[in-house]
Amino acid sequence: MARLILDNVGKSFAGADAVKDVSIDVADGEFLAVLGPSGCGKTTLLRLVAGFEKLTRGEIRIGGTVMSGPDGSVPPERRRVGIVFQNYALWPHMSVAENVGYSLKVAGLDRALAGRKIAEALALVGLEGLGDRRPASLSGGQRQRVALARCLVAAPSLVLFDEPLANLDVHLRSSMENEFAAFHKRTGTTMVYVTHDQGEAMALADRIAVMDRGRLMQLASPRDLYHEPANEMVASFIAKGTLLPVQVLGEEAAGHCKVRVLGQEAVVRCRRGERPRHGRICCRSADFEIAGPGEPGIDGIVRRVVYRGGGARVEFSPLENPDTIVPLDQPDPVFHQVGDSLRLRVRAGWLIPAS
């Protein structure tokens, strides 16, 4: 159990920044998800924490000890971190029990005690009695459980997950998700969980760090991330928010302000102290509604209708701004067809803070 502090961490490969100016303070026992599109630097960040990569700038502290810094780097074997890889990384030449017990053997633990600990760890992940099996004879889900047990048995102060569910099918994912959550609750270990799947991140994490092109975009709870994205990247990445240009008309009052969007006035949520300016709002499909007859609204046409089972996603583009696509979720029965005229009303939204 340990607090993890990333202080202005930077890493460049051959001059290109893979990670830049990332500062995160992960509390003792916290579950942090690092989320981002592929190539955003999240795996590099994880490898920096584990000590497999040397950082170019900044400092990494685990449990108060400087692990990576300008003065050098503590080798991975002396960091007491556990790591679970996407491809499981089980040693094919060892049995399940040998895989799990490797760290105990390295630590020179007494055989009998090690045997007990291995059995406990296997029981904890629901693999009792499979100790003599070879990794090759296990299913994907079982292999990932072995990897988890291998990481558990050493009682690390910090556990790192590198896209651990990416190789599993959808069905197994949710059950493993529950397993990870239970594991976190039971052990109270600090965890850093790298993923590109926002569903996973939302379901598991206390806080989510969204990364893009090596930089930290936002660090917030799943709820805040969804409702109050700090910038356009987060707004469009999380749950596919639609960005619309607005003119802020009045000053903020009680967390809301009046804006003009596509020629219509609307009231949206915003940060404290917002003043009139140009900006953008983030809306999701539930933030739009179809205006009734005679009501004011944004005129436009239906561009595409995709049936999704139980309803359809209707893509609408305003006449005033035909390049913008506004997705609407319409429940069955859906009467709209491509080319139909429609009038929309913006019911709610979030004014993206000025950068």
Add this chain to the structure above:
Amino acid sequence: MQSSRAEARQGQGQFAALMAVAVLLIVLLSLLPMLRLVKELVAPGGTLSAAALAAGLASRSTWIATWHTLVVGLGGTMLAVLSGTLVALLVTLTDLRRRGLLVLCYVTPLMIAPQVTALAWLQLFGPASPLLRLLGVAPPLGARNPLYSAEGIILLLGVQYGPLVFLVVRAGLRKLPRELVEAARATGAGWPRVVATVVLPLMTPSIVAAAALAFVSCVGNFGIPAFLGIPANYLVLPTLIYQRLAGGGPAALGETAFLSVLIGVIAIAGILAQETVSRRRDYRVASVSLPAEPYELGRWRMPVEACMWLFAVLVLAMPLLGLALTSLVSGYGVVLSAATATLDNYRFVLFEHAAAGRAFVNSVWLSALAATFAVVVAVPMGYLVAWGGGGRWIRLLSLAVELPYALPGVVLAIAALLLFLRPVPLVGLQLYNTPWIILYAYMARFLVLALRPAVSGYHQIDRALEEAAQVAGAGLFTRMRTIVFPLVAPAAIAGGLLIFMTALGELTVSALLWSSGSETIGVVMFSFEQGGDSGYAAAMSMITVALTFALMLLASLLAPYLPDGVLPWRD
């Protein structure tokens, strides 16, 4: 309907024609000589008889030579595996600098003919060593060269085939996913422990395969035991065969057939042992990933680098220097100085000695023809092996091509002798006592050296490229000519250059097959050395080494168009 069936038949017809030619070549070059050899053993003269077997088994010299073969084979293998694996680990897993150059220096001895290596080391350590005499530390003239011994043979076999082990183990290490190493480090294991418990166990298949390869090469090697063992009367099976044949002529063929099958059996035993060991455990690494971050040697980097370079100098530069110096002195024991240095030896072997001059011409055209043949055949045959559907016949085909190269060269040479001692039936073609029998053996033995790069070239090409041409209406032969050949040609041609290099300094096969007028470089070099004319032998060696280096340079120009690993000396 009718026409489509006809077209289908035509497509299959071209494929069948290709297959038929491939099978015919395999039968001629690979199966026929092996069968002929076995026939000589079990049914000499056409009737079943155990007489040849019994005579061979009863001979005491057979068993002594077998014992010697095993001793130097196992010793050389051990040395090669130890040094090759160690160098592979250091080069792949640590942060040594100038890796490419180091690999080049370490692997180059593999490109040099074994008898040249032997001669070079002999010149280095002998009492007449110009280098030792230059330094004033040479043993007294007439003293015995310490390399004329079993230990000397083992040492040189280790030097010659260490790079072979290195290449195989390094290729294995490169495929080791970094997560397997990192998972171990994260649990608290330091590098030595990771190497011992994770890296080496996972490398077992590579190391064992490399050991088998080295073993087969060691027991089949002729050049090193010929130069080092014959003067000490330490005979191994290949040198025993040579002596029997040199002394008894064709009459001794029956007996040497037995001996060559014996070597074949020893070699096959080595390969089978490898199969058994590799199957004992699960070493399959499922995932593909990046290689692990190199281990930082820190303050050990300088000393380790120094040792590696010293090693490279010891196995490459020093022997070549010894060879160069010997080629420059006018006679045995002459101290080299600016006044005594002479190019007479070069002039003699190039322009004055008739057989030596012929040898250069012979070796060049034999090697060139064998290489060209292999390149031309490797492209369609590689097509069958890589894209032919992988049926049982195709697998047998690719196995059969390996046979003449996998088995020691003397086996093929004896088989060729048996096959062509009498004129070829029906056509009455006489190959025995002509250079053509050497060409036949070269074609059979080295074909696989061009086939392997061609096959790996095919594996790198997206088959859709060919399929696109097929959709466009191109038949098999048209596709071969216009699409396939241009794509795999660089790999096959690089293989051809490797063949040329190998065949140029080749001795094992030609020592048994040459006749007056069809001498090769290796044969003349060997006879110079046996006659005590080390200066001439050294000059010939230096010319061969220079040619080899020039060819390596030429082949390196192709490197951008080649799959990884085709040019062994390029990292």
